[in-house]
Amino acid sequence: MHPPSVRSERLVSPTGRGYLQLESHPAGCFRGVELMRAQVPAPDAPPARRPTxxxxxxxxxxxxxSTITGLVRYGIDGVGIGWERAAGQRSASAGWYRTIAAATIARDLRSNFVFRNADAFADSTKSETLDLLEERFGGVDYLIYSVAAPRRTDPRTGITHQSVLKPLGEPHTTRNLEFADDGTALLRDVTVEPATEAEKAATVRVMGGEDWSRWVTALAGRGLLRDGFRTVALSYIGSPLTSAIYRAGTIGAAKEHLESTAVTLDALLAGFGGRALVSVNGAVISQALTAVPGIPLYVCLLRGVLGDRFPSPVEQSLQLWEQLTADRPDVDERGRIRLDRWELSAAVQATMAERWRSVTPATLTELADVPWFRTQFRALYGFDVPGVDYAVPVATDLPWPGSPAR
Structure with missing residues (x-):
């Protein structure tokens, strides 16, 4: 998979501090998507009809x-929406390059799958996307909602809501894993002040189920829901070790709203023989989760406990698609798909609790897989990916798939 030749080429190196990275490497992002594709087994048989x-x-x-898994194993057509930054003085965002790579997979598989760079919260994005779905496909079988955003402008009011990552009720101090400029791993105590009621409400408006519900009701209003339509919103619960800032904090309040939204939507879809579900996925290294104090250390320790048994996002997405396409999804007592049982098992959490209590700067590399974590984090931006020669200049100003080359 090679990027198209656009404008001049240059060397791209990591730029930024800590978990804030400002540059992405196109070839590294391309290669990362290739490696994800390699994890997906081919379908047992071609689908009788390509689902949308x-x-x-x-x-x-x-x-x-989930997009790569759907393309490779389930033969999906359809639309993917992301909101990414084009190249300027710096490279484009990593998601820009990953989307180019995903579009190449779709083309290789002869899938009619279109990628849009747009604000998913905007009514104009919904209207234009529904027009596209109606024109090209006539209906939708699956909607996967996987949005982690710092802010959302409500198109009905024009008000921009800002999400925060804070505990509720009282301040919380936790240890966090950070990296010095030379890559040295550091343990730091971080104290986070509690959110106000306004901050909690704003976080729910950004990360709760309101926008997911608007997408589903817009599809229903246009008559685009096929019989048996299923939708899933992705969520996370996590460990009691991180709950003060995550599940018991502002983001947890948003996730509770997401889950209550699923109940409402599930009743709405019953008339179509459809389902609305929440999938509680396991921990992962992502640009969103590394922003949560305590989560980087937790994930690093979790890898130290599990080693290669730590499932990748693709492995979990394969399980998600199995549940989405099953006649009767395997859900818990609250109707949620649970892909996090490996993480929250009693044995794993008991070991995690012991390591969390005993980890110090002196024992960090013994108890946690620091090299793995740092490599995986840098790979989010296309760096430290095996098979990429970072001494070779690359083109960074690449067009979004489907748009004309500049």
Whole structure:
């Protein structure tokens, strides 16, 4: 998989500090997507009919993994939506390059899958996407909602809501894994002040189920839901070790709203023989989760416990598609698909609790897989990916798939 030749080429190196990275490497992002594709087994037989999927958040994390899995194993057509930055003085965002690579997979597989670079929260994006779905496909079988955003402008009010990652009720101090400029791993205590009620409400407006519900009701209003339509929103619960800032914090309040939205949508879809579900996925290294204090250390320790048994996003996405396409999805008592049982098993969490209590700067490399974590994090931006020669200049100003070359 090679990028098209556009404008001049240059060397691209990591730029930024800590978990804030400002440059992405096109060839590394391309190669990373190739490696994801290699994890997906070919279908047992060609599908009798290509299902149509709408993936919101298709350029990163589980949304990207679900898109690649759907293309390779389930033969999907449809639309993927991401919101990524084009190249300027710096490279484009990593999701921009990953989308080019995913579009190449779709083309190789002769899939009619279109990628849009647009704000999924905007009514204009919904209207234009529904027009495209109606014109090209006539209906939708699956909607995967995988959005992690710092802010959302409500198109009905024009108000921009800002999400925060804070505990509720009282301050919380946790240890976090950070990296010095030379790559040295550091343990730091981080104290986060509690959110106000306004901050909690704003986080729910950004990360809750409101926008997911608007997508589903818009599809229903246009008559685009096929019989048996299924939609899933991706969520995370995580460990009690990180719950004060995550599940018991502002983001947890948003996830609770997402789950209550699923109940409402599930009742709406019953008339189509459809389902609305929440999938509780396991931990992963993503651009969103590394922003949560305590999560980087937790994931690093979790890899130390599990080693190669730590499932990749693609492996979890394969399980997600199995549940989406099953006659009767395997759900818990609250109707949620649970892909996190490997993480929250009693044995794993008991070992994690012991390591969390005992980890110090002196024992960090013994108890946690620091090299793996740093490599995986840098790979999010296309660096440290095996098989890429970073001494070779690359073109960074590449067009979004389907748009004319500049």
């Amino acid at each position: 999927a709408l993936v919101i958040g298709s350029s990163a994390g589980y949304g990207l993994a």
